[in-house]
Amino acid sequence: MPLSVGMMLRRAAATGPHARLVGVTAAGRSTRTWPELARRARQVAAALPALGVAPGDRVGTFAWNSLCHLELCYGVPIAGAVLQPLNVRLFPDQVAAIAAHAEDRVVFVAASLTARLAEIRPKLTGVRRYVVLPDGTEPHPDFADAVDYEELIAGVADDEPAEVDEWAAACLCYTGGTTGRPKGVAYSHRSLALHAMSGLFADSFAIRERDVLLPLTPLFHATAWGMPYSAALAGAGLVLAGQDTSPQAVVRLIRQEGVTVAAGVPTFWLAVDQLAPTAEDFATLQRVLCGGAAIPLELIQRYHRRGVSMQQGWGMTEMSPSGNLTIVRGHLEGRPEAERLALHATQGVTTAGVELRVVAPTGEVLPHDGVAAGEIEVRGPWVTASYYRPDDDANDTRFRDGWLRTGDVGTVDPDGYLHLIDRDKDLVKSGGEWISSIELENHLMDHEAVAQAMVIAVPHPVWGERPAALVVACAPVDANALRAHLLPRVPSWWVPDVVEFVAELPTTATGKFDKKRARALWRDRLAVGTPSGGES
Template sequence: MRSTMGSMPLSVAMMLRRAAATGPHARLVGVTAAGRGVQTWPQLAERARRLAAALPTLGVAPGDRVGTFACNSLRHLELFYGVPIAGAVLQPLNVRLFADQIAWIAAHAEDRVVFVEAALTPRLAEIRPELTGVRRYVVVPDGTEPHPDFADAVDYEELIAGAPDEEPAEVDEWTAACLCYTGGTTGRPKGVVYSHRSLTLHAMSGLFADSFAIRESDVLLPLTPLFHATSWGMPYSAALAGAGLVLAGMDTSPQAVLRLVREERVTVAAGVPTFWLAVDQLGPGADDLGTLRRILCGGSAIPLELIQRYHRRGVEMQQGWGMTEMSPSGSLTVVRGHLADRPEAERLALHATQGFATPGVELRVVAPDGEVLPHDGVSPGEIEARGPWVTEAYHRPDDDANETRFRDGWLRTGDVGTIDPDGYLHLIDRDKDLVKSGGEWISSIDLENHLMDHDAVAQAMVIAVPHPVWGERPAALVVTCAEVDAETLRAHLRSRVASWWVPDVVEFVADLPTTATGKFDKKRARALWQDRLAALTPNGGKS
């Protein structure tokens, strides 16, 4: 017998209707070169409907991919709603990638129309000759003059001004709404298709008390780009809650963001640890965090000392874990009820874990031979995940990833870790970043966190270098914020880890390479420094 209840599909259109009905008083703020723009959810909904009605005039049919080349702005947000409700597939291009990667993704996704912010047209002009599959361009005005190569493009405002405001036909919840690509740090970027259903369920999870816990009274500031896994789904969660939303545009310097936090009364912000480290370096007295009460942080491990420093400033820092393949939320640190009476130091330490699985996501630890390991906190293995917003396959991969990255419906994340009896995930490392020295594993994440706990260290990265006796040894790359020498840092580590874990070499550098999503880029670091660090290691790293 089939139930007839709940026949309304889970869709982007449903989320947009909810936002328009419940969020008439919420401020949606977007920053461009023209200044701060302000909308309400009903106003954004109207413009998104007009956009949806206008897309067929560009030759966009249901299922066609529509690319965007834009930063976090109100008009980009309109595209995140208008394209899917028209039945087309949004394909946000990562503006921070190399030109050849952008061109490859646009071709692989088969983008037919690309919307580009005026300020970014010079960047896109560099590769426009390579985008042979794109039939039309639409320039989104932002207070700057577009590149002359886009004189033939359609103007965004003119496009939607002539379109009717009408509710589009509902789409099936299982159809594609968005096509996002991974960062491609281990090869070609991989395409991940988000359905209307998965986007909606992921957005709903953002309202759960034991997840992002977004409320109508919140004002959200997602610093993760919209082109990176839909900014962790936060704009969609904001719509379901009817919450306020602030989009920072191109200037995401700590000073500019802190002004927005204070002036727009932001309560919840999200971003990668490298940004919050930079904010912290301004000093507690450098600016007022105002109404900010929570920071959702992910992308790489957060040093415990940073969590403690923000706590002293009255802000809770919660660590999340996930990836594009997981839409991207997989886990988040929340202090569970039976641990609430623990001493403050122990409660804060829980936020230095990767938290426990977001409701709806299942996690397991798997040994190399495929054995599922117990959640005992001491049995390490690869973390695998499944759930209603976790992909089960990539979109037309150019390699064997669909055979190697999935097992019986589970995503093989490539992260190595344990899950303790309380359900908290403890990552040891990415499988490709572990250091195997003398047959024993050394966690680069643990070493990096301990290094960044030192007051003189702003950033740290640990990579493996070859060694003739031990196979590999760890070497540290360090960015300092105060005077310190290598032996002092090595002594600091010896007080915290086994002596054989301590890097043989500590190299001081001006900055560390990051990926297009703000994560530390160890692939690039190895290419830049591995040979030099190996030469500095005792025995010269020679085999």
């Protein structure tokens, strides 16, 4: 039996009749069961040929997390076509460039996003048809010629489609572009199924039939970390938050829907933490899966005091996206609580199926001794072996003998825990020595007056580069107090020369801190010796 999206959908329909799938839009709250979703996904598959979609064609989506979007995540691949979720938070020209590169033939767009897509519709010359997903808002007039989603599938037979080749592409996701232009990564049916299975492993996401999942990561971000597919295999409940992922809305959903496992980037959970949620708010919440950036230890401790375990994951779009997750290994269970919690501030241990190694610039494979630092390379059944039609030499430079070169620099300790030092482009090289921006950021965010922190390299006339800290404060604090906070925690020469207090930090379209943009905005202005608008 092929490992396919169709297999996962059949499994969900057979084992998840009692699980509740919840979607929130401007029209309100709606629900499905897995059998109902499977029926509608099969109708989507049957309706695609009427839109001119043939097997292998790319079908774009421009939508929030919703039940209709979830139906497309299943219906498009089981028809033999390739789902291509477009990132709604990218700049319009980036969206147009990705749709053109992917050669999207049809685009399904949420009604509330039609005005945004109307800006670039003239540039989407390869798109033949548009289908509007209803979400309680009126579509933009430019989409008067579009097909209504409900009308498209109404009356269409929901026959089981023919099974597809498990090695065929099911989904085409694009990287966030934080270090260059977004690149296409094709996920096969097989890799999606294996990645989804790994989400059920006890030492991974450990998703169970009794769970109710709330993925705050968008479906356009590596298919919401693959959680909707893992939910199908487990027959678990699923909550899709739609457009409103404000801290207040997130806490409300957790409480009202009985969420047990939630997932999202640290910026979500920092904002939720600042609301000081009550015990009632988190009565059902057991675990938070967090990734995309390092998590401050103090944040992990605060959620622990609320009875919520915060597990840090590490991965990337090229890894579908999961590779590592923090767990407390058996032989470490007897350690003091503070030491066990500190394990969740690492980047965790590899999930079964993923292989990881540390490589020196010379190509030498380094030992897992917690000391030897190098670039992290990975391989596995859901790790890509190449990019889809890159416009540069990435397929030569980013892969080595079947291993993906991640660009992350770190060590692996004897217990198997990954400790990232930095991305190779984010390290600060001061006087020929490396400074970890990640470690500085974590220590800064451990200060009670700091809500968010980012450290970037700025020019220095003597040392070449020095670290500069960009800080969003949540209580009164000055630069000297933050330097005093850092001094016992890092070498004195690591302490930033410049501390700039800002109203907000730039983030990427997937909610990660955007250092590339921060460097463009602040690097030269914060160079040592340059007058600053903040406190230094």
